[in-house]
Amino acid sequence: xxxxxxxxxxxxxxxxxxxxxxxxxxxxxxxxxxxxxxxxxxxxxxxxxxxxxxxxxxxxxxxxxxxxxxxxxxxxxxxxxxxxxxxxxxxxxxxxxxxxxxxxxxxxxxxxxxxxxxxxxxxxxxxxxxxxxxxxxxxxxxxxxxxxxxxxxxxxxxxxxxxxxxxxxxxxxxxxxxxxxxxxxxxxxxxxxxxxxxxxxxxxxxxxxxxxxxxxxxxxxxxxxxxxxxxxxxxxxxxxxxxxxxxxxxxxxxxxxxxxxxxxxxxxxxxxxxxxxxxxxxxxxxxxxxxxxxxxxxxxxxxxxxxxxxxxxxxxxxxx
Ligand code: DGY
Numbered sequence: 001x002x003x004x005x006x007x008x009x010x011x012x013x014x015x016x017x018x019x020x021x022x023x024x025x026x027x028x029x030x031x032x033x034x035x036x037x038x039x040x041x042x043x044x045x046x047x048x049x050x051x052x053x054x055x056x057x058x059x060x061x062x063x064x065x066x067x068x069x070x071x072x073x074x075x076x077x078x079x080x081x082x083x084x085x086x087x088x089x090x091x092x093x094x095x096x097x098x099x100x101x102x103x104x105x106x107x108x109x110x111x112x113x114x115x116x117x118x119x120x121x122x123x124x125x126x127x128x129x130x131x132x133x134x135x136x137x138x139x140x141x142x143x144x145x146x147x148x149x150x151x152x153x154x155x156x157x158x159x160x161x162x163x164x165x166x167x168x169x170x171x172x173x174x175x176x177x178x179x180x181x182x183x184x185x186x187x188x189x190x191x192x193x194x195x196x197x198x199x200x201x202x203x204x205x206x207x208x209x210x211x212x213x214x215x216x217x218x219x220x221x222x223x224x225x226x227x228x229x230x231x232x233x234x235x236x237x238x239x240x241x242x243x244x245x246x247x248x249x250x251x252x253x254x255x256x257x258x259x260x261x262x263x264x265x266x267x268x269x270x271x272x273x274x275x276x277x278x279x280x281x282x283x284x285x286x287x288x289x290x291x292x293x294x295x296x297x298x299x300x301x302x303x304x305x306x307x308x309x310x311x312x313x314x315x316x317x318x319x320x
Contacts, residue, residue: 002309005042008051014298039063047305056081070308072301078318079211087319094304094314099296100288105160107287108206108236111260115232117141120281145169150202153209154180162188199226211238224250232258236287239264248273262287
């Protein structure tokens with residue numbers, strides 16, 4: 001029997017798979033496990049399931065010990081994991097792509113809809129009991145039909161958002177390090193552009209790239225200046241891809257019409273100025289937050305860990 005530690009509360013379906021075969025120490029509180037406690041608990045673990053809030057670095061790996069075989073992240077994004085540090089030690093890493101694609105694309109689409117149609121702002125009018133009346137020119141938004149969506153990173157989630165946008169009559173363009181698969185490009189009729197050209201062209205830009213050194217502050221002062229003043233930004237990827245101060249400055253200067261954000265640069269902190277802006281919709285990192293998707297993420301992460309413990313490859317590896 002191997003020892004498995006689960007560092008955050010996950011749906012029981014994932015835990016059930018693990019306990020059927022191994023000894024499991026699963027954190028059962030909705031609060032984050034304190035780092036000290038986590039470092040203590042993972043000592044001697046053969047497998048650890050981690051959440052995106054846990055930093056998996058040398059300190060973590062040293063604390064776990066040499067017997068550690070696998071770190072299974074219960075998230076698609078794995079910027080919390082030092083992958084070379086895992087590889088150096090021969091520890092396998094995995095994530096949970098695919099199972100959260102549609103849910104995250106729904107979130108991005110919802111943010112796009114909310115911000116362009118001013119639904120966040122409108123809801124606050126009702127809740128604050130501000131007097132209002134139907135009017136021909138009251139709280140008009142921007143229609144999506146005939147507009148252009150720019151997808152940064154036409155991977156699975158970007159393509160799923162593209163499908164939704166297409167169904168709503170939008171044109172889809174994208175920028176990416178490489179050409180997207182031919183079937184995806186054909187299905188979406190999506191033209192690839194370089195980033196600057198895309199920024200100048202689009203009515204909404206939505207970020208779907210991983211957070212890497214090369215994508216840190218990918219959207220900053222210069223980029224916002226290239227955008228149409230009527231355009232919107234949507235971010236459901238990772239907060240630090242956007243320079244939050246530059247975004248605030250661009251919004252204040254009217255260089256951009258609004259933003260829909262599910263992730264933040266210093267999460268869970270949110271830039272104070274964003275809280276006061278009516279043309280900004282803010283969600284507390286809910287991209288994949290459905291019961292079905294979180295269950296699928298937990299079971300995929302569990303299967304990944306079990307596979308490695310059984311001497312097999314994980315379904316969705318992040319290490320070579
Ligand atoms: C992920 O899996 O990376 C998402 O951000 C979780 O919602």
